[in-house]
Amino acid sequence: xxxxxxxxxxLVTEILKGNITALSQAITLIESTQPDHLQKANKIIMGCLPxxxxxxxxxxxxxxxxxxxxxxxxxxxxxxxxxxxxxVLAVDPSSxxxxxSILGDKTRMESLVKSNKAFIRPSxxxxxxxxxxxxxxxxxxxxxxxxxxxxxxxxxxxxxSETAVHGxxxxxxxLKIAGAGDELQGIKRGIMEMADAIVINKADGDNITxxxxxxxxxxxxxxxxxxxxxxxxxTVSLCSALENTGIKELWLTIEAFVQKTKISGHFESNRIDQxxxxxxxxxxxxxxxxxxxxxxxxxxxxxxxxxxxxxxTTPFAAxxxxxxx
Amino acid sequence: xxxxxxxxxxLVTEILKGNITALSQAITLIESTQPDHLQKANKIIMGCLPxxxxxxxxxxxxxxxxxxxxxxxxxxxxxxxxxxxxxVLAVDPSSxxxxxSILGDKTRMESLVKSNKAFIRPSxxxxxxxxxxxxxxxxxxxxxxxxxxxxxxxxxxxxxSETAVHGxxxxxxxLKIAGAGDELQGIKRGIMEMADAIVINKADGDNITxxxxxxxxxxxxxxxxxxxxxxxxxTVSLCSALENTGIKELWLTIEAFVQKTKISGHFESNRIDQxxxxxxxxxxxxxxxxxxxxxxxxxxxxxxxxxxxxxxTTPFAAxxxxxxx
Numbered sequence: 001x002x003x004x005x006x007x008x009x010x011l012v013t014e015i016l017k018g019n020i021t022a023l024s025q026a027i028t029l030i031e032s033t034q035p036d037h038l039q040k041a042n043k044i045i046m047g048c049l050p051x052x053x054x055x056x057x058x059x060x061x062x063x064x065x066x067x068x069x070x071x072x073x074x075x076x077x078x079x080x081x082x083x084x085x086x087x088v089l090a091v092d093p094s095s096x097x098x099x100x101s102i103l104g105d106k107t108r109m110e111s112l113v114k115s116n117k118a119f120i121r122p123s124x125x126x127x128x129x130x131x132x133x134x135x136x137x138x139x140x141x142x143x144x145x146x147x148x149x150x151x152x153x154x155x156x157x158x159x160x161s162e163t164a165v166h167g168x169x170x171x172x173x174x175l176k177i178a179g180a181g182d183e184l185q186g187i188k189r190g191i192m193e194m195a196d197a198i199v200i201n202k203a204d205g206d207n208i209t210x211x212x213x214x215x216x217x218x219x220x221x222x223x224x225x226x227x228x229x230x231x232x233x234x235t236v237s238l239c240s241a242l243e244n245t246g247i248k249e250l251w252l253t254i255e256a257f258v259q260k261t262k263i264s265g266h267f268e269s270n271r272i273d274q275x276x277x278x279x280x281x282x283x284x285x286x287x288x289x290x291x292x293x294x295x296x297x298x299x300x301x302x303x304x305x306x307x308x309x310x311x312x313t314t315p316f317a318a319x320x321x322x323x324x325x
Numbered sequence: 326x327x328x329x330x331x332x333x334x335x336l337v338t339e340i341l342k343g344n345i346t347a348l349s350q351a352i353t354l355i356e357s358t359q360p361d362h363l364q365k366a367n368k369i370i371m372g373c374l375p376x377x378x379x380x381x382x383x384x385x386x387x388x389x390x391x392x393x394x395x396x397x398x399x400x401x402x403x404x405x406x407x408x409x410x411x412x413v414l415a416v417d418p419s420s421x422x423x424x425x426s427i428l429g430d431k432t433r434m435e436s437l438v439k440s441n442k443a444f445i446r447p448s449x450x451x452x453x454x455x456x457x458x459x460x461x462x463x464x465x466x467x468x469x470x471x472x473x474x475x476x477x478x479x480x481x482x483x484x485x486s487e488t489a490v491h492g493x494x495x496x497x498x499x500l501k502i503a504g505a506g507d508e509l510q511g512i513k514r515g516i517m518e519m520a521d522a523i524v525i526n527k528a529d530g531d532n533i534t535x536x537x538x539x540x541x542x543x544x545x546x547x548x549x550x551x552x553x554x555x556x557x558x559x560t561v562s563l564c565s566a567l568e569n570t571g572i573k574e575l576w577l578t579i580e581a582f583v584q585k586t587k588i589s590g591h592f593e594s595n596r597i598d599q600x601x602x603x604x605x606x607x608x609x610x611x612x613x614x615x616x617x618x619x620x621x622x623x624x625x626x627x628x629x630x631x632x633x634x635x636x637x638t639t640p641f642a643a644x645x646x647x648x649x650x
Contacts, residue, residue, distance in 0.1 A: 045639060053636060134641055141639070190515060192549065224517065224546050275633045275640045282644035287616050288609050308600045311374060314466070315603035316459055317367065323611055 008040045012047035018085075018147045020119055027139050031124040045138050048145035053271070055144045056258055057151045059165040061191065062175030064156060067201045069108035070241040071175055072152055076112040078247045079150050085117045087143035090154045091161050092123035093132045119148060130285050133164040137278065140168065157191070166194045167274050170267060171254050176218070177202045178210035193225050196234055196257060199250060203238035211238050230266045232257055296325045333365045337372035343410075343472045345444055355463050356449040370463050373470035378596070380469045381583055382476045384490040386516065387500030389481060392526045394433035395566040396500055397477055401437040403572050404475050410442045412473035414464055416490050417448035418457045419483045444473060455610050458489040462603065465493065482516070491519045492599050495592060496579050501543070502527045503535035518550050521559050521582060524575060528563035536563050555591045557582055621650045 006025060014022030029041040062068050076086045088109075112118045124135035140151055155165045166172045174195040192198070198218050203211035218236045228234070235253050239246025261267040291297060304318035313321075331350060339347030354366040387393050401411045413434075437443045449460035465476055480490045491497045499520040517523070523543050528536035543561045553559070560578050564571025586592040616622060629643035638646075 042642065046642070049636060049639065138639070138641070190518070193515070221546060221549050272634055276630060278640035279630070279633060279643050282641055283616065283647060284609065284613050286644065286648055287612055291608065291612050305601060305604070308604060309597055311378060314370060314374065314463070315600045316463070316607055317371070318604050319607035319611065322608060 008043035008047065011044050015048060015142060015146045016051055023119065023142055023146045026142050027121060030135050030138050045141055048142050052141040052144035055149050055151050057140065057153065057169040058254060059153050059169035059172040060175060061155050061157050061162050061165065066175045066177050067241050068154060068175055071201055072154060073109040073112050074241040074244055074247045076118055076152065078251055080115050080117045084150050085148045086150045086152060087119040087148035088152045088154065089121050089136050089139055090123035091132055091136050091165050092156055092158065093126060093129040093161055094158045119143060129160055129164055137168050162191055162194065167277060171196045171257055174198045176200050178207060178214035192221065196232055197250065197253060198234065198236045200238050201241055203246065204240035204243045230261055230270065231264060232260065297322060300325060333368035333372065336369050340373060340467060340471045341376055348444065348467055348471045351467050352446060352464050355460050370466055373467050377466040377469035380474050380476050382465065382478065382494040383579060384478050384494035384497040385500060386480050386482050386487050386490065391500045391502050392566050393479060393500055396526055397479060398434040398437050399566040399569055399572045400576065401443055401477065403576055405440050405442045409475050410473045411475045411477060412444040412468035413477045413479065414446050414461050415448035415479045416457055416461050416486050417481055417483065418451060418454040418486055444468060454485055454489055462493050487516055487519065492602060496521045496582055499523045501525050503532060503539035517546065521557055522578060523559065523561045525563050526566055528571065529565035529568045555586055556589060557585065622647060625650060
C-alpha cells in the first residue's frame with residue numbers, strides 16, 4: 001500500500017487532503033539524491049504549486065541556548081489554539097553530518113509534536129546551503145498545499161543560512177536573551193538589519209530587569225538603520241516561552257505586519273522578488289559550478305591564484321586567461 | 326613626442342620615474358573602451374605590477390554634504406607635510422552621465438591640486454560598478470608603481486560602490502556629520518559594519534556639542550557588532566576639516582592599524598583575500614553575463630518569470646528549464 005501512495009499523482013491528492021504521512025513521504029522524495037525520486041518530487045511540487053502560497057511564513061533565528069525550541073513550541077501552541085495549522089521547518093546546512101541536528105530533539109516540542117495540527121520536519125541534510133535551502137523552499141510549497149497556514153522556519157545561523165531563510169519568509173524574527181552585560185555583543189553581521197522583530201526570550205524571574213535593559217539597548221540600536229522597504233518599523237519585545245508571556249502579543253505584531261504589508265502590496269511584491277532572486281541565484285550557482293568543474297579550469301585555477309599571490313598577475317588578467325580556456 | 330610616450334614600455338618607464346603625465350595617459354588607456362587601448366593598458370599594468378603593492382590604501386565614504394572633498398584636502402595636505410605622496414581616486418558608477426561627477430570640482434581641493442606630491446583622478450565612467458571598480462583597482466597598481474605611498478579612494482556610496490571600495494582598500498573610513506538629532510539615521514545597510522573608523526566631520530563652532538553626542542551614539546552602536554577578523558576595534562573620532570583639527574590624530578590611528586595588522590599578518594592576508602575575491606567575482610560576472618546574453622535565454626527568461634509570478638512554475642524548475650536550453 002505504501003508503494004502505491006509513492007506515485008506523484010496519488011501523493012498530491014493525499015497532500016491536498018491534509019494527509020501528513022503523504023506530506024512526509026513527498027518531502028522525503030524532495031530530500032532524496034536519487035534521480036527518479038527527484039523526478040517524482042518535481043511532479044509533486046508542480047501538482048501542489050497551484051494550491052500553495054496561502055500561508056504566512058515566519059523565519060526564526062537565534063544562537064543556541066536562546067531557547068528556540070521552547071519558543072517555537074510556545075508560539076506553535078498559541079497558533080493552534082488560535083485554530084491555525086502550523087508547519088515547522090528548518091534550514092541547517094551543518095546537519096549533513098548529524099542529519100537533522102536542528103529539531104532532531106523533538107522532545108523539546110512535546111505538545112506541538114502531539115498535535116495533529118502541527119507538522120514538524122528537521123532540516124534536510126546537504127553540504128551546500130543552496131541545496132538545503134532549495135529543499136526547504138520546495139517543502140514550504142507542499143506544506144501550504146497540505147493546508148498549513150503558518151510556516152515557521154528555524155535556522156541556527158550557520159554561515160549564510162540566515163540570509164537564505166530571510167529570502168524565503170514574509171517576516172523575520174531574531175530571538176535573543178539578555179546576558180550578563182554583553183547582550184548586544186555577538187550579533188552576526190547583517191542579522192539585526194534583517195529582523196522585523198527582535199524578541200528577548202527568558203524575560204522571567206531574576207532575568208526581567210536585564211531583559212528590560214536589553215530591550216532599551218536593542219530599540220536604540222534599531223534606530224540606526226534606515227527604514228525598511230516594507231515600511232515596517234521593527235519591534236523589540238520581551239517574552240518568556242517558559243511562562244508563556246509575550247507570545248500572544250508577538251503574534252498580534254506579526255498579524256499587524258501581514259495586514260499592513262498586504263494592504264501596501266509589499267507582501268506580494270516581496271514574494272515575487274524572492275522568487276526572482278532564487279531564479280537568478282539558482283542559475284548563477286549552477287553555471288558557476290559547471291565552470292569550476294571543467295578539468296582545464298581545475299588545473300589552471302590554482303596556478304593563477306599562486307601567480308596572483310606572488311604579484312605576477314592581476315585578478316582581472318587571471319580571469320581573462322581562465323575564461324579564454 | 327606625445328605619440329611616442331603612448332607606447333606601453335615607454336609609459337611604464339616614465340611611470341616608474343614618477344612621471345605624472347605618463348601616469349595620467351596610462352590611466353586614460355585603462356579607462357578607454359577601444360580594444361587596442363586595452364591591450365596597451367594590460368601591458369602597462371603587467372609592467373607596473375612588480376613595483377606596486379607598497380602603499381596604504383584608504384577608502385573614504387560619506388553622503389554628499391558631509392564634506393568629503395574638504396576632508397580629503399585636509400588629510401592629503403597632512404600626509405604631504407608628512408613627506409608622503411598621495412593619490413586620490415574615486416569610484417562613482419553614477420558618473421557615466423556626467424563623467425567624473427566626484428572630484429570633478431577640483432576647486433574644492435585647491436592646495437592638493439597644486440602639490441606635485443598629489444595625484445587626483447576623477448572616477449572612471451561606466452555603466453557597471455564592476456567595470457568602474459576594475460578600472461580603479463588597475464589605476465591603484467599604476468599609482469603605486471609611480472611611487473604614491475598613500476592611496477585615498479573616495480566613493481559617494483551609490484548602489485554597492487561602498488562594498489566595492491571596501492574590497493580594494495586596507496582601511497575603510499566612514500565620514501559623518503552630526504545632524505539635528507537624527508545623526509544616526511540613514512546609514513546605509515552594512516556600511517557601519519565595514520568601517521574601521523567613523524569620523525564625525527564639521528565638529529567646529531556651534532556644532533561641537535552635537536558632534537560629541539554623535540560620537541557617544543556611534544561608539545555605542547559599534548559595540549553591537551562582533552569583532553572584526555582583523556582584530557581591529559573600530560574607532561570613532563571628531564574632526565574639522567575646515568579648522569584642520571582631528572586630522573593628524575586620525576592618520577595616527579590609521580598608522581596604528583597598519584602597524585598592528587602588518588604584525589598580525591592580516592594586512593597581507595586581507596589583500597590576498599581581496600584579490601581572490603576579485604578573481605572569483607570577475608569570472609562569475611562574466612559567465613553570468615554571457616549566459617543572459619544568449620538569444621534563446623533572452624527570449625525565454627521573461628516568459629519563465631511570468632510563469633513564476635503566476636504561480637505556475639517554481640524558480641528552481643524555471644532555472645532547470647533555462648539551463649537546459
